[in-house]
Amino acid sequence: MPFKFPRILAASLAILGLVGCASVSPDGGFGVVAQQAGGHLDATLSYQRTLQDTDAARERTAQLLAQPLSAATAVQIALLGNRELQARYGQLGLAEAERVRAATLPNPLLSLGRLAGGGVVEIDRALSLDVLGLFTLPLARQLGERQLRQAQWQAAIDTIATAAAARKAFYGAVAARQLADYAAQAADAADAASELAARMQAAGNFSRLERLREQAFAQQAGSQLTRARHQQAAAQERLARALGLTREQGMPKLPERLPDLPQAPLAAPTVEQAAIDRRLDVQLARQAVEASADALGLSHATSVVNALEIGAQNRSATGEPLARGYEVTLALPLFDFGQARNARAQALYMQAVHRTAAVAQQARSEVREAWSLYQSSWQLARLQQAEVVPLGQQVSEEMVLRYNGMFASVFDLLADARRQAGAVMQAIEALRDFWIADTDLQSAQSIGLAQTAVPVFSTGSEPEAASAGH
Helix, strand or coil: CCCCHHHHHHHHHHHHHHHCCCCCCCCCCCHHHHHHHCCCCCCCCCCCCCCCHHHHHHHHHHHHHCCCCCCCHHHHHHHCCCCCHHHHHHHHHHHHHHHHHHCCCCEEEEEEEEEEEEEEEEEEEEEEEEEHHHCCCCHHHHHHHHHHHHHHHHHHHHHHHHHHHHHHHHHHHHHHHHHHHHHHHHHHHHHHHHHHHHHHHCCCCCCHHHHHHHHHHHHHHHHHHHHHHHHHHHHHHHHHHHHHCCCCCCCCCCCCCCCCCCCCCCCCCHHHHHHHCHHHHHHHHHHHHHHHHHHHHHHHCCCCCCCCEEEEEEEECCCCEEEEEEEEEECCCCCCCCCHHHHHHHHHHHHHHHHHHHHHHHHHHHHHHHHHHHHHHHHHHHECCCCCCCCHHHHHHHHHHHCCCCCCCHHHHHHHHHHHHHHHHHHHHHHHHHHHHHHHHHCCCCCCCCCCCCCCCCCCCHHHHHHHHC
C-alpha cells in the first residue's frame, strides 16, 4: 500500500486540535494551593508575584503589628511576610512552565540547501514535523499536569508548615517573657534574703553558714535570671524569623500571658482516618505514584520507536521542472531497544509505591504519638493550674499567719516566695508545652511533624531545687 503523506498529516493535525493549546493559568496555579491549605488554616494566603503584591503585603503586616500579637495574627503575618515561603511558591511557576512545555509540540524544522556548479543551481527545501511527539503529546501533557499538581500539593504543605512554625514560635516567645518576669521576682527575693542575712550576721544574730547559703542561692537565682533573659531574646528572634520580620519592622507586641488552658481536651481523633484522609504528604506521595505510572506508560510508548519525523520537500534545478516529494525519518532500534529507559521508569514507579507505603505508615504513627503527647500535656498543665499552684498559695497564706504569730522568720517568707515563683514558672512551662503539643497534633493530622520543629529553651529549676533543701 503506498504511503499517503497527506492522510498522516491530516491525522496529526486532528490530534493537535484535540490536544489544544496549553497556556499558563492566570493565578499561576495558586488557586489549588489556597484550596488545599485553606482547609487546614483560618487565614488569608498571599502569593506575591509582583513588587506591588509585596508592597501590599508589607502594608497589611504593618497593620497587624500595630496591635498585640495573637496566635492567629502570628500565622497571618507569617503567610504574608515569610520570604522563604514565597520563594517556595516560585516552584509553582516553574512547574507550570514545564507543563506548558510538555504540552506544546516542538516547532517544525525548515531546511534549505543550495548547490551550484557547471552553470546549474540546485535548491533543496524541506519542512519536517515530529510525528511521534505529536502522537505522544496527550500523554506528555497528562504527565506535566500531574507534576504541576505535585508542586501545588508541596506548596500547600509548605504553607501549613510555615503557619505551624509561627504558632509554636509565638507560644515560645510569650512563655519566655513570662518566665523571665518570674525569674526576676525569684532573683529579687533571693537578693533580699542575702542582704538581710549579711546584716544579721554582722549584728551577731545569724551564723556564717546560714549567710553563705543565702548568698549562694542568690547567685544561682541571678544565673537563672540571666539565662531566662537570653532565652526571652532568643525566643523573640525565632518568632521574628518565623514571621519574616526585619529589624526595620520592629518586634511584635506580645501579650502578657499565654492563652488559657481549655476546660477539656479535644476528643480522640480517628487515627487511621486522620492519617490517611487528611495528611497532605500522603496524598502527595499518591500523586507521585500516579506520575510515575504515567512516565512508565510514556517510556513503553517510545521504547522502540523514539524518533519519527515526516516532512514535505521539493527540489528545483536550473533548466529542470520543480520536483516535489516527502521525507520520513525513523530511528532504527539496532542498538538501543529502550530496555534501559523502561527499567528506569519501572524502578522509579516501584520506588514511589514503596515511599507512599512508608509515608502512610509514618503518618499513622505520628498521629498516635502526637495524640498521646497532647493528652499528657493537657493533664500536666491542668495539674499545675488546678492543684500545684493553688496549693503553693495556701502554703504562702499559712506562712504569713505563722510569721504574724512569730512562729516563722522573714527568711521563711522569702524562701516560700521563691518556691511559689518556681511553681508558677513550672505552670507556665506546662501551659506552653500544651499549646505546642496542640499545634503538633494539628500538624500530625495535616502534614507531619518533621517540617514544623521549633526549638524551645527550658529555664530549668536549679534555684527551686536548692531552696527545697534549705
